[in-house]
Amino acid sequence: MEAIKVQSVTPNDMPWKIRYDASRCTLCGSCVSACSFGAISPKIERRRMVFSEGEFPEPKQRFSAVPVIRQVQSVTHYCRGCGICEKVCPNDAIGPDRNMDTRHPILTRCLGGESIKRGGRKNLESTARTLDKIRVGRISQMTDPSLDAQRHTFDLLAPFGRILPAQKLPISVDPQGKLQSDTKMPPVQWIYPVVIGDMSIGALSWRMWEAVAMAVAYLNEQCGMPVRMCSGEGGVPSRLLRSRYLKYMILQIASGHFGWNRIVKAMPDMVEDPAGVLIKIGQGAKPGDGGLLQAGKVADHIQAIRGVPKADLLSPPNHQGLYSIEESVQKMFLSFNAAFKFRVPVAIKVAASATSVSVFNNLVRDPYNIVGGFFLDGIDGGTGAAHEVSLDHTGHPIVSKLRDCYMAAVAQGRQGQIPLWAAGGLGKTGDLAADAFKMMALGANGVFTGKLILQMAGCVGNDMGRCNACNTGKCPVGITTQEPQLVHRLDVDRVAQNIVNYYLAMDTELKKLMAPIGNSSLPVGRSDALVATDRGVAEKLQIQYVC
Amino acid sequence: MCRIGAIKSLNYTHPSQALLLMQSQQKGHDNSGFAMIMHDLGGIFESYKHLPTLSMACTDEGLKLAEDILHAAGFQRVMQWVPETNPQPGLDIIAMPNYVFETFDYPKAYKRSADQKEKEELLLDIRLQLRAALEKDEQGFVYSFWPDVVTLKEIGDPRDIGTYFNLWEADDRFTAKVITAQCRQNTNYDIVRYAAHPFFLQGYTALANGENTFYLKNVEFQSKLHRGYIGFESDSQCFLYSLHYVHRELNWPLSYFKHVITPLPFQDIERHSDREQLLAIRQSLAHLEINGPNTIIGVLPDNSMFTCCDAKKLRPVVIGRSEDTVVISSEVCGINEILPDRNWETDIYPNEREVVAISNDLEVQRWKQ
Ligand code: SF4
Ligand code: SF4
Numbered sequence: 001m002e003a004i005k006v007q008s009v010t011p012n013d014m015p016w017k018i019r020y021d022a023s024r025c026t027l028c029g030s031c032v033s034a035c036s037f038g039a040i041s042p043k044i045e046r047r048r049m050v051f052s053e054g055e056f057p058e059p060k061q062r063f064s065a066v067p068v069i070r071q072v073q074s075v076t077h078y079c080r081g082c083g084i085c086e087k088v089c090p091n092d093a094i095g096p097d098r099n100m101d102t103r104h105p106i107l108t109r110c111l112g113g114e115s116i117k118r119g120g121r122k123n124l125e126s127t128a129r130t131l132d133k134i135r136v137g138r139i140s141q142m143t144d145p146s147l148d149a150q151r152h153t154f155d156l157l158a159p160f161g162r163i164l165p166a167q168k169l170p171i172s173v174d175p176q177g178k179l180q181s182d183t184k185m186p187p188v189q190w191i192y193p194v195v196i197g198d199m200s201i202g203a204l205s206w207r208m209w210e211a212v213a214m215a216v217a218y219l220n221e222q223c224g225m226p227v228r229m230c231s232g233e234g235g236v237p238s239r240l241l242r243s244r245y246l247k248y249m250i251l252q253i254a255s256g257h258f259g260w261n262r263i264v265k266a267m268p269d270m271v272e273d274p275a276g277v278l279i280k281i282g283q284g285a286k287p288g289d290g291g292l293l294q295a296g297k298v299a300d301h302i303q304a305i306r307g308v309p310k311a312d313l314l315s316p317p318n319h320q321g322l323y324s325i326e327e328s329v330q331k332m333f334l335s336f337n338a339a340f341k342f343r344v345p346v347a348i349k350v351a352a353s354a355t356s357v358s359v360f361n362n363l364v365r366d367p368y369n370i371v372g373g374f375f376l377d378g379i380d381g382g383t384g385a386a387h388e389v390s391l392d393h394t395g396h397p398i399v400s401k402l403r404d405c406y407m408a409a410v411a412q413g414r415q416g417q418i419p420l421w422a423a424g425g426l427g428k429t430g431d432l433a434a435d436a437f438k439m440m441a442l443g444a445n446g447v448f449t450g451k452l453i454l455q456m457a458g459c460v461g462n463d464m465g466r467c468n469a470c471n472t473g474k475c476p477v478g479i480t481t482q483e484p485q486l487v488h489r490l491d492v493d494r495v496a497q498n499i500v501n502y503y504l505a506m507d508t509e510l511k512k513l514m515a516p517i518g519n520s521s522l523p524v525g526r527s528d529a530l531v532a533t534d535r536g537v538a539e540k541l542q543i544q545y546v547c
Numbered sequence: 548m549c550r551i552g553a554i555k556s557l558n559y560t561h562p563s564q565a566l567l568l569m570q571s572q573q574k575g576h577d578n579s580g581f582a583m584i585m586h587d588l589g590g591i592f593e594s595y596k597h598l599p600t601l602s603m604a605c606t607d608e609g610l611k612l613a614e615d616i617l618h619a620a621g622f623q624r625v626m627q628w629v630p631e632t633n634p635q636p637g638l639d640i641i642a643m644p645n646y647v648f649e650t651f652d653y654p655k656a657y658k659r660s661a662d663q664k665e666k667e668e669l670l671l672d673i674r675l676q677l678r679a680a681l682e683k684d685e686q687g688f689v690y691s692f693w694p695d696v697v698t699l700k701e702i703g704d705p706r707d708i709g710t711y712f713n714l715w716e717a718d719d720r721f722t723a724k725v726i727t728a729q730c731r732q733n734t735n736y737d738i739v740r741y742a743a744h745p746f747f748l749q750g751y752t753a754l755a756n757g758e759n760t761f762y763l764k765n766v767e768f769q770s771k772l773h774r775g776y777i778g779f780e781s782d783s784q785c786f787l788y789s790l791h792y793v794h795r796e797l798n799w800p801l802s803y804f805k806h807v808i809t810p811l812p813f814q815d816i817e818r819h820s821d822r823e824q825l826l827a828i829r830q831s832l833a834h835l836e837i838n839g840p841n842t843i844i845g846v847l848p849d850n851s852m853f854t855c856c857d858a859k860k861l862r863p864v865v866i867g868r869s870e871d872t873v874v875i876s877s878e879v880c881g882i883n884e885i886l887p888d889r890n891w892e893t894d895i896y897p898n899e900r901e902v903v904a905i906s907n908d909l910e911v912q913r914w915k916q
Contacts, residue, residue, distance in 0.1 A: 144758035144839045145861060152859070155812050159830055166797055166831040171824060177800045179824040188830055190813055413771025416833050518760045519838045520858070521810075528763040 009111075011071040013103040015465055016081040016096040018071040024093035027067055031085035031094050036474040036486055039079040040094070043070045069094060075108050082460050082467045084476045098464075105388075116388040117292070119470025119480065120461045121285065121425075121451060122380055124392045129428065130399040130537055131435050137531030137546060140518030149508070149515040156510060156522060157226070158446035159419045160195075160250075160276055161188030161345030161372040186369055187345050189275055192219075192227040193522060194436055194506065196499075197423055197450030198252045198278065198349070200234030200259075202293050202302045202313075203384035203470070205487040208457060208479045208495065213240065215499035216248045225503060228275045230448070233291055233315060235259015235305040241266035246274050252349075253332070254280035255290055256315030258306040267339070276372065277336045277346045279329065284377030284424040286386035287351030287395050291315035294385055296473035299482035333370045347373025352396040352424060360405045364418050373419045375448060376402055380425020382451035384480055385471030398424035399442065403541050406443025406525065415525060419445040427452040428463070432502075433509030441526045442541060454479050456502050457495040549756040551729045551744070551864070552881050553844045555852045555905055556872040559589030559722035562699075566709045568874065568881040569730045573705070579731050581708040582700035582743040584691065584752045585723035587850045591628055592697070595650045598625060599670050602698040603677070604643035604740065605687025613647075613677050613687060620673055621654025630712050630721075640703030640711050643688070648697055671749055671775050688740045691747040695850075697723075700743045705730045725850050729754050742780035746787040749775065749795060750848025753787035756877055757841030757862040761834075765789070768834035772796070786843050789835045794847065801853060802914045803828065804845075805902045808837045809858040811916060844875050853904040860899035866911070867894045873905050 011017045018040060032040055049062045071079060079096050086095035108116050140146045147154075163186075170183040196216065201209045212229055219227040233254035240246060241263060251274045253260055282288065293302075293313040303310060329348070336346045348371055350359060356376060363371045378398025383391065402422040409415040422444040426435040436447045454461075458477045461467035470480035478490030514520065517529045531546040532538035538545035550572040554560055565583055592600060603613060617624075628648040652658070657666055674692040681687035690698035701708045709715045727745045744754035759765065759782035769776040769788045773796060776788040786808070793804045810829040811819065819825055829836075840861030844854045854864055854875050866875050867882035869889045874882045879894065897903045900916040 140758075140760065140839075144760055147859075153812060157813055159833075163830045164827075166792075166828075169827050169831055171799075171827065173798070173800060177802075179799060179803060179821065179828075181823050181827070185823075185827055188826070190826075410767045410771075413768065415768060416830070518758075518840075521836060521838055525764045525767065525834065526761070 009073050009075055009107060011073065012099065012101065013107055014071070014078045015099055015102040015104050016079040017099045018069075018079060018085075019095050019097050020069055021093045022066070022068050024091045025069060026091060028090065030088040030090070031069060034084050034088045034476075036084070036476045036481075036483075037080055037082075037469065037472070038077040039072050040069050040085060041072050043068055075104065075111055078104065080467045080469050080476075081465070082469070082476045084460075117294075117385060117471050118388050118391065118468045119382070119384050119386070119472075120391075120468025121382045121463055122392055122395070123463055123465050123468070129425070130397065131426075131438050132429070133534040133537045134438050134530050134532050134541075134543070136437065136441075136513055136517060136529055137544065138529040139516045144518045146518055147515040147520060149511040152515070152520055154511050154514055154520050156193060156507065157190040158193035158522060159188050159416070160191050160228070160347065161419070162186040162369045163188060163417050163419070164369060165414070165417060184342065186372065187343050188372070189228075189345060190226070191275065191446070192225050193440065193446035194227070194432065194503070195250070195421065195446060195448040196227065196229040196453055197448040198230035198232040198280065199384070199450050199453070200232030200252075200293075201237070201305060202234040202258075202297060203232060203480060205475070205478055205481050205490065206301060207487050207490045207492050211457065211490070211492045211495035212453060212499065213245065214492065214496040215503075217245050218496065218500050219503055220248055223500065223504065225507065227503060230278055231259075233258050233280060234293075234302070235262050237305060238262060238266055242269045242271065244272050246270060247272040249274050250276040250278050252278045252280055253336070254315050255317070256313065258308065258313065258315070261307050262305060273340055273344050276344055277340070278349050278373075278375060279332055279336070279346065280349045281329065282349070282351030282353075282377070283383060284351045284379055284381035284395055284398065285383035286390040287353060288317055289386060289390050289394075290317045292385040292471070294471055294473065297480075297482050302482060334368075337370055345372030346370065347375055347421075349375035349377060352376050352378045352398050352401040354396060356396070356401050357404050357408045360418070361408055364409060364412070364414050371418055373421055374405065375421045375423070376405065378422070378424020380428065381423055382454070383470075398422050398426070399439070400540050402439060402444050403442045407542070409443075410525075415443070416445070421446050421448055423448040423450070431509075433506045433513065436506075437510060437513045437523070438530060441523050441530050443525050443527070445522075445524055453499060456498045457490065549729060549731050550877040550881075551727075551754045551756045551842065551844055552877065553725070553727040553754075553846075553852060553854075553875040554872060554885070555725050555909065557724070557909060558871055559719065559724060560726060560872070561717040561719070561722050562714045562726055562728075563709070563717045564885050565726045565728040566705065566714055567884050568876060569705060569728055571880045571884040572876070572878045573730070578704045578706075579738075580700070580702045580743050581705035581728070581730050582698070582745060583726055583728040584696065584698045584745040584747055584846070585726050586696050586752065586846055587724035588695050588697065589722035589724070590718075590720040591626070592650065592695070595626055596695045598650050598652055599692050599694050600648060600650045600697055601692045602690045602696070603647045603687055604645065604690075604700070605647060605681060606644050609681045609687030610645050610647060612680050613689070616677055616680060617651060617673065621656070622651040622673070624649050625652050626650040633711055633713050635710065638703070638707040638711055640701055640707050642701065642711060646699070646712075667749055675775065675777070693747070693750060696747065696750070698745075698747055700740050702738060702740065725846055725852060727752055727754050727844060727846060739780045741778050744781060744783050746781075746784050748787055748791050751787060751791045751795070752846040753783070753790055753843060755783035755786050755841050755843045756864075757783075757857065758839045759783060759785055759837050759841060760839035761837050764834045765837070786837070786841070786845075790845050792835070801847065801904065802902060805855050805914075805916050807832045807835050808843075809855075809899075809916075810836060811900075842877070849907065851904065851906050853902055854897060855902040856897060856899060858899050863896060865894055865896050866903055867891075868909070868911065871909070873909055873911065
């Protein structure tokens with residue numbers, strides 16, 4: 001008998017255990033070749049068979065070598081529970097089972113001496129979502145009739161850009177008694193209230209990025225929905241920069257400034273202005289942490305677009321300035337406004353934090369009127385790569401923070417001057433329309449979403465630790481990887497179609513929510529339309545408590 | 548439900564006409580109150596047009612408080628009219644002890660050097676001060692303090708309120724060229740005298756029929772816009788404040804009021820000749836939008852009148868006119884009552900995208916949004 005080595009890694013230590021039925025397995029090998037994490041491999045097992053042939057028991061034994069599939073015993077090549085093996089197995093012979101007794105978080109740290117990194121989302125879910133404790137409870141009846149979601153027209157647009165208070169508008173009355181504009185106003189784009197969040201080309205595979213861009217173009221040009229997509233930090237392909245589709249794109253700059261060289265160089269050749277510029281200060285999923293693209297994902301085209309060698313690409317946690325972050329952000333705002341000759345709105349994205357209201361107040365009171373949007377990202381947002389400890393334990397929920405910012409604006413009579421955009425776990429239950437609607441009633445002008453877009457594309461990850469391997473470059477469905485054989489798993493047309501269809505469904509659902517409260521334009525700040533079934537939530541958000 | 552009505556005439560008209568106008572629509576309202584504002588006054592007020600008249604309902608103590616404040620501020624009373632009341636038993640009215648209509652001359656310093664605007668700000672400040680002082684224990688309700696304007700509001704059956712104030716019998720002592728009226732108390736919420744329209748602020752009067760679903764948005768925004776935007780006892784007060792803000796504070800032409808409260812859909816703005824301005828309005832004044840069923844009647848400081856409704860015409864009005872009078876009413880039966888001989892074919896049923904404006908010589912204009 002072998003000595004027991006209790007320190008060895010076995011499947012029982014892993015978050016997922018492979019369930020394998022040798023009697024159903026035809027040894028086609030599909031699962032092994034499909035598993036992008038190398039978590040399963042073929043193995044020969046020695047089998048002993050005892051048998052008796054005569055009329056009387058006369059046991060004999062026979063040994064055979066049987067090929068089987070088994071789980072790799074490694075803390076690096078561990079099963080992510082993605083279920084791809086199960087998907088490809090023709091005989092239902094294999095699949096992952098969640099292992100409640102996993103020791104993986106401890107083992108990985110012990111064996112490697114390194115902090116755990118992963119992608120995906122927060123995986124510590126302790127309480128029900130705040131948004132699910134809120135209902136649309138003020139229904140129009142009798143004196144103010146509900147609208148008809150099919151028959152009436154609805155104005156589903158949200159502002160992106162700095163909005164001046166009416167008394168500061170450069171407007172005067174001409175001799176004919178009509179209003180005329182005296183000087184130019186800050187640029188404002190009216191866009192669909194659900195922006196596709198900032199996911200960089202690099203974090204995403206080129207096919208995924210292309211699919212999103214295709215969906216956006218289709219929604220704009222065929223469906224009449226002015227949906228905008230944010231590039232994420234990592235640049236934009238030159239061809240797109242020089243195309244007319246640039247107008248659907250919000251360009252992002254973050255602390256690493258990746259891709260901006262190329263953007264700046266393309267400026268003279270741009271035939272359209274971008275929809276906007278978004279300066280990313282922080283991200284809800286890993287606040288206080290900069291971007292991280294692991295070397296494994298820095299493929300040739302990523303090196304070209306970003307102008308970098310193949311190495312881990314880290315964006316610093318802060319925008320570096322001579323004097324302060326504020327100063328450098330201020331300069332960035334001025335220079336981006338100037339770069340596009342004050343035709344393109346420039347907004348800021350920050351991670352929700354206990355200090356968000358102060359940051360917002362600073363921006364809303366800035367005398368230059370240059371901040372064209374406050375994108376607030378909560379803890380439940382996703383990320384391509386982060387340290388697990390940041391992902392699970394840092395950050396601030398979005399709902400109350402968004403509300404706080406809106407109420408801060410109300411207290412100053414400045415609501416709407418810097419449009420509020422919220423994100424962070426919206427659409428987690430699959431129903432983005434309801435979440436978006438509730439956020440708007442609480443004061444958001446619009447919302448942005450990233451993770452849900454990945455899910456539309458076929459991401460198999462979830463909040464309970466499934467997959468979340470976006471950082472590895474081994475995305476099993478070709479979304480967050482640059483490996484050609486994985487990327488080709490993604491059907492670009494199908495993904496684009498899924499996104500378009502989701503948006504169309506969501507559009508109907510938003511109208512279905514607006515109609516019963518009798519509103520044909522977005523109910524921004526209509527918290528009177530909401531009720532909460534939880535006292536704490538009601539009190540914090542200043543909405544009616546019901547039971 | 549509300550019913551609203553307004554009369555604008557070349558001749559001085561007695562409030563009995565307003566009662567008649569509203570009485571015939573009584574099935575549509577709930578007979579819980581009556582309120583009216585008169586502009587361009589005749590009769591006993593005619594020779595005091597340039598001096599402010601205080602309209603207030605109060606207790607004896609309230610009256611004293613108010614007079615002390617006015618006195619301290621340097622106002623001198625030049626005229627007082629106490630309506631003869633007729634407190635028969637069985638009348639459905641919750642009357643206040645005193646109804647005060649007093650006209651004052653401005654404080655000396657203002658008479659000498661203040662311009663019109665300064666006087667107007669003073670009048671508002673004083674009214675707000677009076678209102679605050681009388682608020683405690685409901686010692687009084689201060690409705691208006693403005694030249695050439697009086698307000699009367701009371702809780703009860705409009706017919707009985709008319710009887711109580713002797714308003715059913717026409718005379719030429721208490722008349723006006725513009726009378727707006729409404730027959731309902733605020734039965735949705737608490738019964739508060741301030742909650743009955745018409746509402747008044749610095750020469751502007753507004754009354755509305757409907758439900759303002761953007762009430763909260765309007766209130767949150769307006770509370771910070773101007774010191775006079777207070778109370779909000781009724782969701783319709785918001786229309787008055789928006790009107791005041793657009794027309795007086797921003798000094799924009801009246802036609803843009805409609806663009807503020809019921810902005811055109813974006814696709815129509817894109818095609819509009821005022822595209823840039825309309826977008827700016829929609830952006831900057833998004834919180835003044837109304838988005839529910841409403842009809843509004845407004846009177847401007849120059850005594851011209853207008854009406855417009857919500858963007859889906861969920862609450863209509865009708866406008867009827869004769870040679871010397873224009874009447875706006877929720878229901879046409881009201882107009883039939885007081886202008887029975889008019890040419891019905893000239894009645895106007897305003898559509899959802901227009902403002903109907905009535906000038907002082909009764910010219911009726913329809914402005915398309
Ligand atoms: S579930 Fe995914 S990671 Fe696990 S073995 Fe199957 S394919 Fe590999
Ligand atoms: S399927 Fe791809 S995108 Fe989804 S969690 Fe896994 S690695 Fe990330």
